[in-house]
Amino acid sequence: MFSANRSEENIKRNLRKIKTRDFFKKLWANKMARTGIIIVCFFILMAIIGPILMPFKTTDIATTRDLVFNKPSAEHWLGTDNNGRDVLAYLVNGAKASLMVGIIATLISMCVGTIIGITAGYSGGWVDNLLMRVTDFFMVLPWLPFCMVLAAILGTSVWNIILVIGITGWTGTARVIRAQTLSVKEQQYVERTLSLGAGKIHIMLKHILPNVFPLVFSESILIISSSILTETALAFLGLGDPTNPSWGTMLNDAYSTGAMTNGAWWYFITPGVCVILVALGFTLMGYAFDEILNPKLQKK
């Protein structure tokens, strides 16, 4: 009995492995996904290795005037800023904060959205009603003003910014997950498990969650790009963490020190291009995941 169980589990595990390998094969074959993955991996590497290769301190200020707003040259590939700091080093070091905020904030909104979506969809009745009212309420709140107010009240450390973006970005996920839960709930096997005496929590965790997870995944990847954009906007408006400069902080610096009027295009164009590339990378990945994981889209 025991060994039979073991081998059954082995087969299951193997099946899962094949499925996963199949998934990655499909992913790599998809042009959009491949482009997205390459872009995102490049920037993640940049965030990890970059600071080691090009150390950077926001407090490093040039002592001579000839270092101010230097054009790109062999010595400074992307020129220098108003304080004579190397723009490339600033850029490489800004990747960490931007990516970190985007990814962790998305994890928070993913958890909140999934919990609310599954609970609402599975419970139905007044719980569903109440939770959806709350979701509607958060959807109506204008996103950036709300983030600004929250960040201004809580203070602008990196963790507060993550929290602010995380707790404002879950509404879409909650709605999508609720709709999916409603359809999974109607499947016969859920009813069977229920009649076997399984508890609510057990069904939600063991049967509904695995079924809505692919959706959660592709939805979350799309949210990462909007989280990164939100962080950039908040930092630009002066709500960035000064000790953890991101690309948004960099753009704020460039704007407030007059990079535009001084013709220092290298200073403000580069961080923007990085933000676009990263956001685009995640968006492409999200769309591709959706295409692969969503059976409805496959049929078309």
Add this chain to the structure above:
Amino acid sequence: MGKRVLKRFLSALGTSFFVIIFNFFLFRILPGDLTTVIARSNTSPEVKQRLIEASGLDKPLMTQFGIYIKQLLHGDLGSAFYMYDNSSSVLEVIVGRIPNTVILLLTAEIIAIIIGMIIGTICAHKRATPLDTGLLSGSLVLYSMPTFWFAMLLIFIFCVNLRLFPTGGIYTAGTAYHGWMLIKDYLKHMALPSLCMGFAMVGCYAVTMRSTMIGILTEDYIQTARAKGFSTRYILLKHAIPNAMLPMATIIAMNIAFILGGAIQLETLFSWKGLGQLMYLALDKRDFPMLQGCFLISTLAVILANFIMDILYGFIDPRVKE
């Protein structure tokens, strides 16, 4: 129809009520509330005392809430901490700035909807050609672009280098234009921000329009129309686009809460004297009554806009009647 409108109206009213309560407690309960902010600010003890008394922060919370509701019913949002000789009525300042924001956002929204629908239709019609790929990638780039960065780029190109447009403001300083000249001057200042805002939104509309149109173009009635021998132009204009309006209306309604975010970034960059710039200035000075007022008014505006969209929806889609 009347019943539906009433239902929607009551729902909007309910949400507004929650927003009003939320707006009060948001600024009073969280760590870093008004009292802490005032204590932290580097003004003299006399000013701090005045601010605390003026905001009624020395009274118990529920009394404060009572005062807040009572003032609100009288259309009073309190007075500013520091901005505008530190005792201006918040509501007056906000109301004075609303027209500028509404004009800017409406123009931008119309630009975005028209261009987005054209791009989306072309993409769907020429699906899987280089033209489609090019336009789609362009839309995705626009979609992933920080709005304020696009504005910086445009200012750099058109204002600093080409000197085609003024860099900011609403009117040219030091002029006293009248009539037509005044309008011309206003429009000249508005051109760049509204185009910028419009293009920032195009991506979202184009992508939605494209996927909707692709779905519609495979429907049977389109095949029938083709079989009847109608021209492609006629089929697109008379059969496909009207049916794509519905998902577009949904996306436009969903976007309302987002465009205010774009307005804050753009108005700040172009020094456009609207609600968004006011909010930025209030944030910058940590003028909380002003910030609170802006937040309340902009949220209520979103609720109102959603309500209007809901009603319009009933006209676009005859199936929504109940």
